[in-house]
Amino acid sequence: MIPDPVKWLIAFLAALVLQTSFVPAISLGNATPDLLLIVLFFFSLKYGVMPGIFVGFFLGLGQDLYSPSLLGQNALVKTLTGAFIGLFNERVMRTDPLVKTVLLIVVFIVHDALFMAVQVLKLHDSLGSLFSGLFFRTLPRALYSVAVAALFYLWEMIPKPSVRK
Amino acid sequence: MQWIIRFFATHRNITSLVVVAGVCLWMLSSSVLQQQLISRVLIYSIFYPFHFYIAQTTHIKNIFAENRRLKEEVASLSVKLAQTADRTQENERLTDLLDISRQYPYTLVPARVVARDPSLISRSAIVNVGKDKGLLPYMPVMTTRGVAGKLIKVMGRMSLVQLMADPANRTSVMIRRTREIGILETENGTDFFIMFRAHADVAVGDSVITSGLGGIYPRGLLAGLVARLEQNRDPLFKKAWVKIEANFDRLEEVFVIKMPPRWASFKSELDSLEAAP
Numbered sequence: 001m002i003p004d005p006v007k008w009l010i011a012f013l014a015a016l017v018l019q020t021s022f023v024p025a026i027s028l029g030n031a032t033p034d035l036l037l038i039v040l041f042f043f044s045l046k047y048g049v050m051p052g053i054f055v056g057f058f059l060g061l062g063q064d065l066y067s068p069s070l071l072g073q074n075a076l077v078k079t080l081t082g083a084f085i086g087l088f089n090e091r092v093m094r095t096d097p098l099v100k101t102v103l104l105i106v107v108f109i110v111h112d113a114l115f116m117a118v119q120v121l122k123l124h125d126s127l128g129s130l131f132s133g134l135f136f137r138t139l140p141r142a143l144y145s146v147a148v149a150a151l152f153y154l155w156e157m158i159p160k161p162s163v164r165k
Numbered sequence: 166m167q168w169i170i171r172f173f174a175t176h177r178n179i180t181s182l183v184v185v186a187g188v189c190l191w192m193l194s195s196s197v198l199q200q201q202l203i204s205r206v207l208i209y210s211i212f213y214p215f216h217f218y219i220a221q222t223t224h225i226k227n228i229f230a231e232n233r234r235l236k237e238e239v240a241s242l243s244v245k246l247a248q249t250a251d252r253t254q255e256n257e258r259l260t261d262l263l264d265i266s267r268q269y270p271y272t273l274v275p276a277r278v279v280a281r282d283p284s285l286i287s288r289s290a291i292v293n294v295g296k297d298k299g300l301l302p303y304m305p306v307m308t309t310r311g312v313a314g315k316l317i318k319v320m321g322r323m324s325l326v327q328l329m330a331d332p333a334n335r336t337s338v339m340i341r342r343t344r345e346i347g348i349l350e351t352e353n354g355t356d357f358f359i360m361f362r363a364h365a366d367v368a369v370g371d372s373v374i375t376s377g378l379g380g381i382y383p384r385g386l387l388a389g390l391v392a393r394l395e396q397n398r399d400p401l402f403k404k405a406w407v408k409i410e411a412n413f414d415r416l417e418e419v420f421v422i423k424m425p426p427r428w429a430s431f432k433s434e435l436d437s438l439e440a441a442p
Contacts, residue, residue, distance in 0.1 A: 049178040057185045064192075065208055071200040072192030079185045083178070122193060 008043055012059065015039045031140035033148040034108070036063070040078065041085055041107055042152060045095070049086030056082025070122055077114045084110055097153050101146055108142035109134065258418050261309040271383065272423040274298050276306075278416045279323065288331035288354065290416055295320045303381050303426040306419050311387040311410035312336070312375055313419055324421070329388070330354040330413045337379035338388050340365075341372040349373065349388055349407060357389065357407040360397070367391060367405050380428045 015035040023032055036059055044052030060078030064071050085107055088095060095103065116130040173180045192203055262275060276292035294300060296319055306313045306326050314328040327334050329349070336349040338359060343366040347359035361367050371391045377384025392408040 050181050053178070053181050053185055057189070060189075061207065065204055070193065071195070071204055072189040076186060076189035076193065079182070079189060083182050086178075118193070 008039075011039050011043075012036070012055075016062070028144060029140065030137050031144040033145040034111075034141065035148070037078075037081070037108065037111060038104070038145055038149050038152070040082055041104055041149070044082045044085035045088060045090055045100070047086070048089040048091065049083050052082030052086035053079050054082075056080075070118070073115065073118045073122070076118060077111060080114055081107060081111045100153070101149075104146050104149055105142045108145060109138055112138040112141070255417075258309065262418055262420060264309075269422070273420040274300065274423055276324075276419050276421055278419060281416070282328075288333075289317075289328060290314075290326045290419075292324050292326055292419060292421070293322065294421060295322045295324045297322050298421075299423065300324055300421055301425050304424060305375075305382045305386070305422045307386055307422060308411045308416065308419050310412070311389065312382060313411045313413070313416065315381050316421065326419070328413050328416075329357075329409065329411070336382065336388065337376045338373050339376040340367055340391070341374050343367065343371070346376050346378065347405070354413075357409050359405045359407060360402050361405055363397075363401055363403050365403070367394065367403070369394060373407050380426050383422065383424060 015038070019035045023035060026033075040052070040056055040059060043055055056078035057075050060073075060075035063074040063078070085103075088103060112134060113130070116133050120127060120130050192200065195203065259275075262273075274294055276294040278290045279293045280291040282289045292306070300316060300319050302316055302319050304316045306315060312329065314326045314331070314334065316324045317327040318325040329336060330351060332351055332354060334350075337346065338349045339346045345361060345365045345367055347361050347365075349357055349359050351357045359373070369391050373388045373391060375382035375384060375386040375388060387410055389407040389409040391405045393406040395404040395406065397404050
């Protein structure tokens, strides 16, 4: 049996590798699924706020180091998003697939809104670009990501052999 | 101080978020030069070890792949080298055989040993020539170094050779220097000897050649050298141990001397005598 931290590390690394290599090939117009955010979503949902904060921070920092024009932007956004998802921790509340789907769309909106807010504040972009970005980019991206995340749901729905302790 | 620690302990999530978000905001608010410096520090302190580890892993993986490729190449080259060495040796042996065929005034049929007696004593061998080359039973077989045996069974494309190492095989020989005649024989397939009369002129180092009296081997084929002389228990005889020139354990190419036994011409008369009442 692979321990959980190793599984999640593999999941994050696989998401990072696929995001930089495979995902651009399957983009539909502006819509590209964000695998890192999907994995962060499931991670924070399972482990709560604090792990979500730190994992989100390091994931975002890693993304920032690849594009250091605004160092800290992705780190901040992913930290806050990880904390936000952690509020709906499975230990606190049970969520069925439908709620998770809606929540994932909301998470995408929150994530992109935060991202663009930082963009507006730091690079003095117009507020109009923030809203048009939310509408034209975030929604298709969120829907596409939900479709991809459905694979995770299917994985969770497959009955697993019970482990005798 | 106590209340700060207690506050952090009770509000872990909030404090973690504030601290991390504070770090992010500090990074965001810093100047471009500072951001570059922070990026460099982070890359070298946090991400570089991962990159280094991944790069090293990839490098090691490449080394393994290269090692495997080199091993395969070495194995392939070793096989080729062995084949080349084998061909070279075969070439040398065949050159020797060619020289031999020029030396002897007989028709020599080159043959390759295709099978050997698997027992401890190499009594026989099978060669890849037979009736197709016009061979007959009792034709002598020789190597580049000396006489090896005779054909005892000839089939279509192969023949069975009775080697001199067979204890049942006895060969009429003579000492080249003094023309003393004797019978070359063996009891174990490795130690060969000739019984001579006690006063026969035989010395260590004398060449032993076929005498031509047995009717199978022509006169003058080298069989071996006298290695040792031993006084027999019977004072009338002495034993000359002979070191045979042909190596029966490593026979590969041989020659069949295309010479039917000299008694073959009398065979019909002998048979008619046997058939007579």
